[in-house]
Amino acid sequence: xxxxxxxxxxxxxxxxxxxxxxxxxxxxxxxxxxxxxxxxxxxxxxxxxxxxxxxxxxxxxxxxxxxxxxxxxxxxxxxxxxxxxxxxxxxxxxxxxxxxxxxxxxxxxxxxxxxxxxxxxxxxxxxxxxxxxxxxxxxxxxxxxxxxxxxxxxxxxxxxxxxxxxxxxxxxxxxxxxxxxxxxxxxxxxxxxxxxxxxxxxxxxxxxxxxxxxxxxxxxxxxxxxxxxxxxxxxxxxxxxxxxxxxxxxxxxxxxxxxxxxxxxxxxxxxxxxxxxxxxxxxxxxxxxxxxxxxxxxxxxxxxxxxxxxxxxxxxxxxxxxxxxxxxxxxxxxxxxxxxxxxxxxxxxxxxxxxxxxxxxxxxxxxxxxxxxxxxxxxxxxxxxxxxxxxxxxxxxxxxxxxxxxxxxxxxxxxxxxxxxxxxxxxxxxxxxxxxxxxxxxxxxxxxxxxxxxxxxxxxxxxxxxxxxxxxxxxxxxxxxxx
Numbered sequence: 217x218x219x220x221x222x223x224x225x226x227x228x229x230x231x232x233x234x235x236x237x238x239x240x241x242x243x244x245x246x247x248x249x250x251x252x253x254x255x256x257x258x259x260x261x262x263x264x265x266x267x268x269x270x271x272x273x274x275x276x277x278x279x280x281x282x283x284x285x286x287x288x289x290x291x292x293x294x295x296x297x298x299x300x301x302x303x304x305x306x307x308x309x310x311x312x313x314x315x316x317x318x319x320x321x322x323x324x325x326x327x328x329x330x331x332x333x334x335x336x337x338x339x340x341x342x343x344x345x346x347x348x349x350x351x352x353x354x355x356x357x358x359x360x361x362x363x364x365x366x367x368x369x370x371x372x373x374x375x376x377x378x379x380x381x382x383x384x385x386x387x388x389x390x391x392x393x394x395x396x397x398x399x400x401x402x403x404x405x406x407x408x409x410x411x412x413x414x415x416x417x418x419x420x421x422x423x424x425x426x427x428x429x430x431x432x433x434x435x436x437x438x439x440x441x442x443x444x445x446x447x448x449x450x451x452x453x454x455x456x457x458x459x460x461x462x463x464x465x466x467x468x469x470x471x472x473x474x475x476x477x478x479x480x481x482x483x484x485x486x487x488x489x490x491x492x493x494x495x496x497x498x499x500x501x502x503x504x505x506x507x508x509x510x511x512x513x514x515x516x517x518x519x520x521x522x523x524x525x526x527x528x529x530x531x532x533x534x535x536x537x538x539x540x541x542x543x544x545x546x547x548x549x550x551x552x553x554x555x556x557x558x559x560x561x562x563x564x565x566x567x568x569x570x571x572x573x574x575x576x577x578x579x580x581x582x583x584x585x586x587x588x589x590x591x592x593x594x595x596x597x598x599x600x601x602x603x604x605x606x607x608x609x610x611x612x613x614x615x616x617x618x619x620x621x622x623x624x625x626x627x628x629x630x631x632x633x634x635x636x637x638x639x640x641x642x643x644x645x646x647x648x649x650x651x652x653x654x655x656x657x658x659x660x661x662x663x664x665x666x667x668x669x670x671x672x673x674x675x676x677x678x679x680x681x682x683x684x685x686x687x688x689x690x691x692x693x694x695x696x697x698x699x
Contacts, residue, residue, distance in 0.1 A: 242532045242623050243341045243584050244437055244472055251595055275413050275458060278309050280421040293569050294366035301326040301375060306575045310413040315395025318414045319384040319576060321347045323357050323375040333429035335378040340437025343588035345390035346382045352561045354676040364563030372680035377688055385411050388588050391576040403593040408444040419459050429464045436624060439471025443602040450609055465612025467690050470624040470673050474598040474632045479506040481628030483523060489535060492526045508597040532623040534672025553677050558583060600635055607662035614664045614690050618671025618678060626667055638663055647696035654682045657696050666696060
Protein backbone atom coordinates (compact mmCIF):
# COMPACT_ATOMS: atom_id res chain seq x y z
CA UNK A 217 0.00 0.00 0.00
CA UNK A 218 2.78 2.41 0.96
CA UNK A 219 4.69 1.70 -2.26
CA UNK A 220 1.59 2.19 -4.39
CA UNK A 221 0.86 5.48 -2.65
CA UNK A 222 4.42 6.74 -3.10
CA UNK A 223 4.42 5.87 -6.78
CA UNK A 224 1.00 7.41 -7.29
CA UNK A 225 2.16 10.56 -5.52
CA UNK A 226 5.37 10.63 -7.55
CA UNK A 227 3.43 10.24 -10.76
CA UNK A 228 1.01 12.99 -9.80
CA UNK A 229 3.95 15.41 -9.84
CA UNK A 230 4.39 14.67 -13.54
CA UNK A 231 0.86 15.70 -14.42
CA UNK A 232 -0.04 18.89 -16.15
CA UNK A 233 -3.37 19.81 -14.61
CA UNK A 234 -5.73 19.92 -17.56
CA UNK A 235 -9.49 19.81 -17.63
CA UNK A 236 -11.23 17.97 -20.44
CA UNK A 237 -13.85 20.69 -20.52
CA UNK A 238 -11.31 23.45 -19.88
CA UNK A 239 -11.19 26.54 -22.05
CA UNK A 240 -9.07 25.98 -25.13
CA UNK A 241 -7.90 22.53 -24.03
CA UNK A 242 -8.19 19.93 -26.76
CA UNK A 243 -6.31 16.74 -25.83
CA UNK A 244 -7.27 14.91 -29.02
CA UNK A 245 -5.88 17.56 -31.36
CA UNK A 246 -2.72 17.72 -29.23
CA UNK A 247 -2.35 13.96 -29.57
CA UNK A 248 -2.86 14.08 -33.33
CA UNK A 249 -0.22 16.77 -33.73
CA UNK A 250 2.25 14.65 -31.80
CA UNK A 251 1.43 11.51 -33.75
CA UNK A 252 1.62 13.35 -37.08
CA UNK A 253 5.10 14.61 -36.22
CA UNK A 254 6.24 11.10 -35.29
CA UNK A 255 4.46 9.24 -38.05
CA UNK A 256 7.38 8.91 -40.43
CA UNK A 257 9.54 7.47 -37.64
CA UNK A 258 6.99 5.03 -36.29
CA UNK A 259 6.27 1.57 -37.53
CA UNK A 260 2.51 1.69 -37.21
CA UNK A 261 0.70 -1.50 -36.42
CA UNK A 262 -2.04 -2.22 -38.89
CA UNK A 263 -5.38 -3.68 -37.99
CA UNK A 264 -4.28 -7.25 -38.67
CA UNK A 265 -1.27 -6.85 -36.38
CA UNK A 266 -3.50 -5.53 -33.62
CA UNK A 267 -5.86 -8.48 -34.04
CA UNK A 268 -3.03 -11.02 -34.04
CA UNK A 269 -1.52 -9.57 -30.88
CA UNK A 270 -4.91 -9.54 -29.18
CA UNK A 271 -5.74 -13.13 -30.05
CA UNK A 272 -2.61 -14.64 -28.51
CA UNK A 273 -2.74 -12.74 -25.24
CA UNK A 274 -3.19 -14.75 -22.03
CA UNK A 275 -5.69 -13.20 -19.63
CA UNK A 276 -4.90 -12.81 -15.95
CA UNK A 277 -7.74 -13.78 -13.61
CA UNK A 278 -7.33 -12.92 -9.94
CA UNK A 279 -9.31 -13.85 -6.84
CA UNK A 280 -12.44 -11.71 -6.44
CA UNK A 281 -14.15 -13.23 -3.38
CA UNK A 282 -15.53 -10.60 -1.02
CA UNK A 283 -14.37 -7.63 -3.06
CA UNK A 284 -17.84 -6.67 -4.27
CA UNK A 285 -18.97 -6.12 -0.68
CA UNK A 286 -15.88 -4.01 0.00
CA UNK A 287 -16.54 -1.90 -3.10
CA UNK A 288 -20.08 -0.87 -2.19
CA UNK A 289 -20.38 2.86 -1.60
CA UNK A 290 -22.42 3.64 1.50
CA UNK A 291 -22.90 7.25 0.44
CA UNK A 292 -20.99 9.86 -1.51
CA UNK A 293 -20.28 13.07 0.41
CA UNK A 294 -22.88 15.69 -0.40
CA UNK A 295 -25.14 13.33 -2.34
CA UNK A 296 -28.76 14.50 -2.45
CA UNK A 297 -31.59 12.94 -0.51
CA UNK A 298 -33.62 10.38 -2.38
CA UNK A 299 -30.68 8.53 -3.92
CA UNK A 300 -32.29 5.15 -4.55
CA UNK A 301 -29.75 3.01 -6.38
CA UNK A 302 -26.65 1.03 -5.43
CA UNK A 303 -23.18 2.35 -6.23
CA UNK A 304 -19.85 0.56 -6.25
CA UNK A 305 -16.30 1.66 -6.91
CA UNK A 306 -12.81 0.31 -6.48
CA UNK A 307 -9.88 -1.28 -8.25
CA UNK A 308 -9.49 -4.34 -10.42
CA UNK A 309 -5.93 -5.63 -10.82
CA UNK A 310 -5.06 -6.33 -14.47
CA UNK A 311 -1.33 -7.07 -14.00
CA UNK A 312 -0.21 -8.24 -10.54
CA UNK A 313 3.46 -8.32 -11.54
CA UNK A 314 3.48 -4.63 -12.46
CA UNK A 315 0.95 -3.67 -9.79
CA UNK A 316 -1.37 -2.24 -12.46
CA UNK A 317 -4.96 -1.67 -11.40
CA UNK A 318 -7.90 0.06 -13.06
CA UNK A 319 -10.51 2.09 -11.17
CA UNK A 320 -14.21 1.70 -11.87
CA UNK A 321 -17.51 3.21 -10.75
CA UNK A 322 -20.79 1.34 -11.16
CA UNK A 323 -24.17 3.08 -10.96
CA UNK A 324 -26.90 0.47 -10.93
CA UNK A 325 -30.43 1.20 -12.05
CA UNK A 326 -32.91 2.37 -9.42
CA UNK A 327 -35.56 0.15 -11.05
CA UNK A 328 -35.09 -3.23 -12.77
CA UNK A 329 -31.38 -3.38 -11.98
CA UNK A 330 -31.52 -7.18 -11.95
CA UNK A 331 -32.70 -7.32 -15.58
CA UNK A 332 -31.43 -4.11 -17.18
CA UNK A 333 -28.37 -4.41 -19.43
CA UNK A 334 -24.81 -3.57 -18.44
CA UNK A 335 -23.28 -0.61 -20.29
CA UNK A 336 -19.57 0.24 -20.19
CA UNK A 337 -18.63 3.90 -20.72
CA UNK A 338 -15.16 5.04 -21.83
CA UNK A 339 -13.88 8.59 -22.22
CA UNK A 340 -11.06 9.30 -24.62
CA UNK A 341 -8.21 11.77 -24.64
CA UNK A 342 -6.15 9.62 -24.78
CA UNK A 343 -5.64 10.05 -21.06
CA UNK A 344 -8.95 11.50 -19.84
CA UNK A 345 -11.11 10.29 -16.97
CA UNK A 346 -14.28 8.31 -17.59
CA UNK A 347 -15.43 8.81 -14.00
CA UNK A 348 -14.73 12.51 -13.52
CA UNK A 349 -15.78 13.47 -17.03
CA UNK A 350 -18.25 10.81 -18.09
CA UNK A 351 -19.97 10.10 -14.79
CA UNK A 352 -19.76 13.46 -13.03
CA UNK A 353 -20.17 15.82 -16.00
CA UNK A 354 -22.12 13.88 -18.61
CA UNK A 355 -24.31 10.80 -18.17
CA UNK A 356 -23.84 9.73 -14.57
CA UNK A 357 -26.42 10.01 -11.79
CA UNK A 358 -24.93 13.14 -10.21
CA UNK A 359 -23.55 16.55 -11.13
CA UNK A 360 -21.19 18.50 -8.87
CA UNK A 361 -22.60 21.80 -7.64
CA UNK A 362 -20.71 25.11 -7.76
CA UNK A 363 -19.74 24.76 -4.08
CA UNK A 364 -17.43 21.83 -5.00
CA UNK A 365 -18.84 19.86 -2.06
CA UNK A 366 -22.43 18.85 -2.83
CA UNK A 367 -24.07 16.88 -5.61
CA UNK A 368 -27.37 17.18 -7.42
CA UNK A 369 -29.37 14.55 -9.28
CA UNK A 370 -28.99 14.32 -13.05
CA UNK A 371 -32.55 13.60 -14.10
CA UNK A 372 -31.29 12.42 -17.50
CA UNK A 373 -28.83 9.88 -16.07
CA UNK A 374 -28.31 6.81 -18.22
CA UNK A 375 -28.52 4.45 -15.24
CA UNK A 376 -32.29 4.94 -15.31
CA UNK A 377 -32.33 2.42 -18.16
CA UNK A 378 -29.09 0.47 -17.72
CA UNK A 379 -26.51 -0.43 -15.13
CA UNK A 380 -23.65 1.86 -16.16
CA UNK A 381 -20.01 0.96 -15.54
CA UNK A 382 -17.40 3.73 -15.88
CA UNK A 383 -13.82 2.56 -16.40
CA UNK A 384 -10.71 4.72 -15.92
CA UNK A 385 -8.39 3.42 -18.62
CA UNK A 386 -5.46 3.12 -19.22
CA UNK A 387 -3.51 3.06 -15.95
CA UNK A 388 -2.56 6.59 -14.94
CA UNK A 389 -5.95 8.02 -15.90
CA UNK A 390 -8.06 9.38 -13.06
CA UNK A 391 -7.67 7.09 -10.06
CA UNK A 392 -6.19 4.14 -12.01
CA UNK A 393 -2.53 3.48 -11.33
CA UNK A 394 0.48 1.22 -11.74
CA UNK A 395 3.44 0.55 -9.46
CA UNK A 396 5.58 0.36 -12.63
CA UNK A 397 6.14 3.83 -14.07
CA UNK A 398 6.87 2.53 -17.58
CA UNK A 399 3.22 1.43 -17.77
CA UNK A 400 2.28 5.09 -18.20
CA UNK A 401 3.80 4.97 -21.68
CA UNK A 402 1.18 2.91 -23.46
CA UNK A 403 -0.90 2.55 -26.62
CA UNK A 404 -4.14 1.31 -28.14
CA UNK A 405 -3.25 -2.39 -28.03
CA UNK A 406 -2.32 -2.44 -24.35
CA UNK A 407 -5.35 -0.35 -23.45
CA UNK A 408 -7.67 -2.85 -25.13
CA UNK A 409 -5.94 -5.78 -23.44
CA UNK A 410 -6.18 -4.20 -20.01
CA UNK A 411 -9.81 -3.22 -20.50
CA UNK A 412 -10.66 -6.79 -21.52
CA UNK A 413 -8.76 -8.20 -18.54
CA UNK A 414 -10.65 -5.76 -16.34
CA UNK A 415 -13.99 -6.97 -17.71
CA UNK A 416 -13.22 -10.65 -17.20
CA UNK A 417 -12.15 -10.03 -13.59
CA UNK A 418 -14.97 -7.59 -12.87
CA UNK A 419 -17.51 -10.17 -14.03
CA UNK A 420 -16.00 -12.62 -11.54
CA UNK A 421 -16.54 -9.98 -8.86
CA UNK A 422 -20.09 -9.30 -10.10
CA UNK A 423 -21.14 -12.71 -11.48
CA UNK A 424 -24.81 -11.70 -11.73
CA UNK A 425 -23.85 -9.70 -14.85
CA UNK A 426 -22.18 -12.58 -16.68
CA UNK A 427 -25.21 -13.40 -18.81
CA UNK A 428 -26.56 -9.87 -19.04
CA UNK A 429 -26.79 -8.03 -22.37
CA UNK A 430 -23.63 -5.90 -22.62
CA UNK A 431 -22.92 -2.71 -24.57
CA UNK A 432 -19.77 -0.62 -24.94
CA UNK A 433 -20.13 3.14 -25.31
CA UNK A 434 -17.83 6.15 -25.29
CA UNK A 435 -16.77 9.31 -27.06
CA UNK A 436 -13.87 11.11 -28.75
CA UNK A 437 -10.69 8.99 -28.69
CA UNK A 438 -12.90 6.18 -27.42
CA UNK A 439 -13.68 5.99 -31.14
CA UNK A 440 -10.52 3.84 -30.95
CA UNK A 441 -11.05 2.27 -27.53
CA UNK A 442 -14.63 1.08 -28.06
CA UNK A 443 -14.29 -0.71 -31.43
CA UNK A 444 -10.92 -2.21 -30.47
CA UNK A 445 -12.27 -3.57 -27.19
CA UNK A 446 -15.42 -4.86 -28.89
CA UNK A 447 -13.32 -6.67 -31.50
CA UNK A 448 -11.18 -8.22 -28.75
CA UNK A 449 -14.28 -9.37 -26.85
CA UNK A 450 -15.71 -11.06 -29.95
CA UNK A 451 -12.38 -12.72 -30.75
CA UNK A 452 -11.87 -14.03 -27.23
CA UNK A 453 -15.46 -15.20 -26.98
CA UNK A 454 -14.52 -17.71 -29.66
CA UNK A 455 -11.03 -18.79 -28.66
CA UNK A 456 -10.90 -18.91 -24.87
CA UNK A 457 -12.61 -20.94 -22.18
CA UNK A 458 -13.21 -17.82 -20.11
CA UNK A 459 -16.46 -15.99 -19.57
CA UNK A 460 -18.31 -15.33 -22.80
CA UNK A 461 -19.22 -11.65 -22.71
CA UNK A 462 -22.70 -11.11 -24.12
CA UNK A 463 -21.81 -8.14 -26.33
CA UNK A 464 -24.82 -6.77 -28.17
CA UNK A 465 -23.59 -3.48 -29.57
CA UNK A 466 -21.44 -0.35 -29.46
CA UNK A 467 -22.24 3.36 -29.59
CA UNK A 468 -19.55 6.01 -30.08
CA UNK A 469 -20.13 9.75 -29.81
CA UNK A 470 -18.24 12.38 -31.82
CA UNK A 471 -15.64 9.67 -32.36
CA UNK A 472 -12.13 9.95 -33.72
CA UNK A 473 -11.89 6.94 -36.05
CA UNK A 474 -9.93 8.08 -39.11
CA UNK A 475 -7.18 10.69 -39.38
CA UNK A 476 -7.95 11.87 -42.90
CA UNK A 477 -11.68 12.24 -42.19
CA UNK A 478 -10.91 14.01 -38.90
CA UNK A 479 -8.62 16.68 -40.33
CA UNK A 480 -10.56 17.28 -43.53
CA UNK A 481 -13.87 17.33 -41.69
CA UNK A 482 -12.64 19.68 -38.97
CA UNK A 483 -11.35 22.35 -41.35
CA UNK A 484 -14.43 22.06 -43.56
CA UNK A 485 -16.55 22.50 -40.44
CA UNK A 486 -14.54 25.59 -39.44
CA UNK A 487 -15.16 27.10 -42.87
CA UNK A 488 -18.89 26.32 -43.05
CA UNK A 489 -19.36 27.75 -39.55
CA UNK A 490 -17.64 31.06 -40.33
CA UNK A 491 -14.55 30.44 -38.20
CA UNK A 492 -11.94 30.52 -40.96
CA UNK A 493 -11.78 32.59 -44.13
CA UNK A 494 -12.17 31.42 -47.71
CA UNK A 495 -8.46 32.03 -48.19
CA UNK A 496 -7.39 29.83 -45.27
CA UNK A 497 -9.80 27.08 -46.31
CA UNK A 498 -8.59 27.17 -49.89
CA UNK A 499 -4.99 27.14 -48.66
CA UNK A 500 -5.63 23.97 -46.68
CA UNK A 501 -7.41 22.29 -49.60
CA UNK A 502 -4.61 23.21 -52.02
CA UNK A 503 -1.63 22.40 -49.79
CA UNK A 504 -2.64 19.66 -47.37
CA UNK A 505 -2.84 15.94 -48.00
CA UNK A 506 -4.09 14.16 -44.89
CA UNK A 507 -3.87 10.63 -46.29
CA UNK A 508 -1.56 8.15 -44.60
CA UNK A 509 2.06 8.48 -45.64
CA UNK A 510 1.55 11.79 -47.46
CA UNK A 511 4.43 14.24 -46.99
CA UNK A 512 4.00 17.25 -44.72
CA UNK A 513 4.60 20.64 -46.31
CA UNK A 514 5.47 23.94 -44.72
CA UNK A 515 2.57 25.57 -46.57
CA UNK A 516 0.11 23.10 -45.08
CA UNK A 517 1.46 23.64 -41.58
CA UNK A 518 1.23 27.39 -42.05
CA UNK A 519 -2.41 27.31 -43.19
CA UNK A 520 -3.33 25.01 -40.31
CA UNK A 521 -1.65 27.44 -37.93
CA UNK A 522 -3.71 30.25 -39.44
CA UNK A 523 -6.87 28.20 -38.91
CA UNK A 524 -6.14 27.55 -35.24
CA UNK A 525 -5.23 31.22 -34.79
CA UNK A 526 -8.57 32.21 -36.30
CA UNK A 527 -10.35 29.85 -33.90
CA UNK A 528 -8.85 32.03 -31.17
CA UNK A 529 -10.28 31.30 -27.72
CA UNK A 530 -13.49 29.67 -28.89
CA UNK A 531 -13.94 26.43 -26.97
CA UNK A 532 -13.36 23.87 -29.75
CA UNK A 533 -15.60 21.18 -28.21
CA UNK A 534 -18.65 23.46 -28.40
CA UNK A 535 -18.16 26.48 -30.60
CA UNK A 536 -21.17 28.32 -29.17
CA UNK A 537 -20.58 27.82 -25.45
CA UNK A 538 -19.34 30.70 -23.24
CA UNK A 539 -16.00 30.26 -21.51
CA UNK A 540 -15.71 29.70 -17.78
CA UNK A 541 -14.66 33.01 -16.29
CA UNK A 542 -13.22 33.40 -12.77
CA UNK A 543 -14.23 37.06 -12.78
CA UNK A 544 -17.97 36.58 -13.00
CA UNK A 545 -20.70 34.16 -12.11
CA UNK A 546 -20.74 31.16 -14.43
CA UNK A 547 -22.94 31.70 -17.45
CA UNK A 548 -24.71 28.64 -18.80
CA UNK A 549 -24.34 27.91 -22.50
CA UNK A 550 -27.33 28.00 -24.82
CA UNK A 551 -27.89 24.36 -23.88
CA UNK A 552 -27.94 25.23 -20.16
CA UNK A 553 -24.63 23.54 -19.30
CA UNK A 554 -22.42 25.37 -16.82
CA UNK A 555 -18.99 25.81 -18.50
CA UNK A 556 -17.28 25.79 -15.08
CA UNK A 557 -18.49 22.28 -14.26
CA UNK A 558 -15.02 20.84 -14.84
CA UNK A 559 -13.56 23.00 -12.09
CA UNK A 560 -16.32 21.98 -9.67
CA UNK A 561 -15.60 18.32 -10.42
CA UNK A 562 -11.87 18.82 -9.93
CA UNK A 563 -12.48 20.37 -6.52
CA UNK A 564 -14.90 17.65 -5.42
CA UNK A 565 -12.77 14.68 -6.49
CA UNK A 566 -9.69 16.08 -4.76
CA UNK A 567 -11.45 16.19 -1.40
CA UNK A 568 -9.93 13.47 0.85
CA UNK A 569 -13.31 12.36 2.24
CA UNK A 570 -14.62 11.92 -1.31
CA UNK A 571 -11.64 9.81 -2.32
CA UNK A 572 -12.12 7.71 0.82
CA UNK A 573 -15.80 7.15 0.06
CA UNK A 574 -14.85 5.98 -3.44
CA UNK A 575 -12.24 3.56 -2.04
CA UNK A 576 -9.68 5.43 -4.15
CA UNK A 577 -6.01 5.82 -3.36
CA UNK A 578 -5.14 9.36 -2.24
CA UNK A 579 -3.86 11.10 -5.36
CA UNK A 580 -4.02 14.48 -7.04
CA UNK A 581 -6.94 13.70 -9.35
CA UNK A 582 -6.92 15.38 -12.75
CA UNK A 583 -9.43 15.36 -15.57
CA UNK A 584 -6.78 14.42 -18.13
CA UNK A 585 -3.23 13.12 -17.84
CA UNK A 586 -1.02 14.92 -20.32
CA UNK A 587 1.94 12.64 -19.60
CA UNK A 588 -0.02 9.74 -21.06
CA UNK A 589 -1.15 11.81 -24.03
CA UNK A 590 2.30 13.14 -24.91
CA UNK A 591 3.92 9.71 -24.55
CA UNK A 592 1.29 7.65 -26.38
CA UNK A 593 3.36 5.13 -28.29
CA UNK A 594 1.17 4.53 -31.30
CA UNK A 595 -2.30 4.97 -32.69
CA UNK A 596 -3.58 3.44 -35.93
CA UNK A 597 -4.22 5.92 -38.72
CA UNK A 598 -7.74 4.51 -39.00
CA UNK A 599 -9.97 2.05 -37.13
CA UNK A 600 -12.53 1.87 -39.93
CA UNK A 601 -11.49 -1.73 -40.75
CA UNK A 602 -12.27 -2.65 -37.12
CA UNK A 603 -15.68 -0.98 -37.40
CA UNK A 604 -16.32 -2.88 -40.64
CA UNK A 605 -15.54 -6.14 -38.84
CA UNK A 606 -18.00 -5.25 -36.11
CA UNK A 607 -20.67 -4.34 -38.65
CA UNK A 608 -20.18 -7.73 -40.30
CA UNK A 609 -20.39 -9.52 -36.94
CA UNK A 610 -24.04 -8.58 -36.53
CA UNK A 611 -23.77 -6.53 -33.34
CA UNK A 612 -25.42 -3.12 -33.17
CA UNK A 613 -23.10 -0.29 -34.33
CA UNK A 614 -24.17 3.32 -33.75
CA UNK A 615 -22.31 6.58 -34.27
CA UNK A 616 -23.79 9.79 -32.87
CA UNK A 617 -22.55 13.36 -33.22
CA UNK A 618 -23.36 16.60 -31.49
CA UNK A 619 -23.50 19.20 -34.24
CA UNK A 620 -21.78 22.11 -32.44
CA UNK A 621 -18.50 20.26 -31.83
CA UNK A 622 -15.67 21.84 -33.80
CA UNK A 623 -12.96 19.36 -32.83
CA UNK A 624 -14.49 16.03 -33.88
CA UNK A 625 -17.27 17.47 -35.96
CA UNK A 626 -20.43 16.01 -37.42
CA UNK A 627 -18.74 16.62 -40.78
CA UNK A 628 -15.86 14.38 -39.72
CA UNK A 629 -18.27 11.59 -38.78
CA UNK A 630 -20.03 11.82 -42.15
CA UNK A 631 -16.75 11.69 -44.06
CA UNK A 632 -15.64 8.64 -42.04
CA UNK A 633 -18.94 6.84 -42.65
CA UNK A 634 -18.68 7.58 -46.38
CA UNK A 635 -15.38 5.68 -46.37
CA UNK A 636 -17.20 2.59 -45.08
CA UNK A 637 -19.15 2.49 -48.36
CA UNK A 638 -22.23 0.95 -46.82
CA UNK A 639 -25.67 1.31 -48.38
CA UNK A 640 -28.56 3.35 -46.99
CA UNK A 641 -31.54 1.39 -45.65
CA UNK A 642 -33.50 4.25 -44.03
CA UNK A 643 -33.18 7.67 -45.62
CA UNK A 644 -32.05 10.70 -43.63
CA UNK A 645 -34.90 12.22 -41.59
CA UNK A 646 -35.39 14.53 -38.58
CA UNK A 647 -36.07 12.82 -35.26
CA UNK A 648 -38.17 14.59 -32.67
CA UNK A 649 -37.79 15.28 -28.97
CA UNK A 650 -40.44 17.13 -26.95
CA UNK A 651 -42.02 18.55 -30.07
CA UNK A 652 -38.77 19.83 -31.60
CA UNK A 653 -36.16 18.43 -33.93
CA UNK A 654 -33.72 16.57 -31.72
CA UNK A 655 -31.39 15.90 -34.62
CA UNK A 656 -31.23 13.77 -37.74
CA UNK A 657 -30.78 10.07 -38.36
CA UNK A 658 -29.89 7.81 -41.25
CA UNK A 659 -29.95 4.02 -41.14
CA UNK A 660 -27.23 2.24 -43.11
CA UNK A 661 -26.68 -1.45 -43.68
CA UNK A 662 -25.38 -2.60 -40.25
CA UNK A 663 -24.78 0.97 -39.03
CA UNK A 664 -26.87 3.81 -37.60
CA UNK A 665 -25.80 7.47 -37.62
CA UNK A 666 -27.59 10.01 -35.42
CA UNK A 667 -26.95 13.73 -34.98
CA UNK A 668 -27.90 15.60 -31.81
CA UNK A 669 -28.96 19.17 -32.44
CA UNK A 670 -27.34 21.80 -30.26
CA UNK A 671 -24.86 19.43 -28.62
CA UNK A 672 -21.12 19.79 -28.52
CA UNK A 673 -18.46 17.14 -28.08
CA UNK A 674 -19.85 16.00 -24.70
CA UNK A 675 -23.35 15.24 -25.96
CA UNK A 676 -24.89 14.18 -22.61
CA UNK A 677 -23.57 17.37 -21.00
CA UNK A 678 -24.95 19.82 -23.53
CA UNK A 679 -28.20 18.08 -24.49
CA UNK A 680 -28.89 15.55 -21.74
CA UNK A 681 -32.52 14.92 -22.66
CA UNK A 682 -31.79 14.37 -26.33
CA UNK A 683 -28.77 12.24 -25.46
CA UNK A 684 -30.90 10.02 -23.24
CA UNK A 685 -33.45 9.65 -26.05
CA UNK A 686 -30.68 8.48 -28.40
CA UNK A 687 -29.34 6.10 -25.74
CA UNK A 688 -32.70 4.45 -25.09
CA UNK A 689 -33.27 4.07 -28.84
CA UNK A 690 -29.87 2.43 -29.11
CA UNK A 691 -30.66 -0.04 -26.33
CA UNK A 692 -33.99 -0.88 -27.98
CA UNK A 693 -32.38 -1.26 -31.41
CA UNK A 694 -34.87 1.18 -32.90
CA UNK A 695 -34.22 4.38 -34.81
CA UNK A 696 -35.25 7.55 -32.93
CA UNK A 697 -38.86 8.47 -33.54
CA UNK A 698 -39.87 11.03 -36.19
CA UNK A 699 -42.96 12.20 -34.34
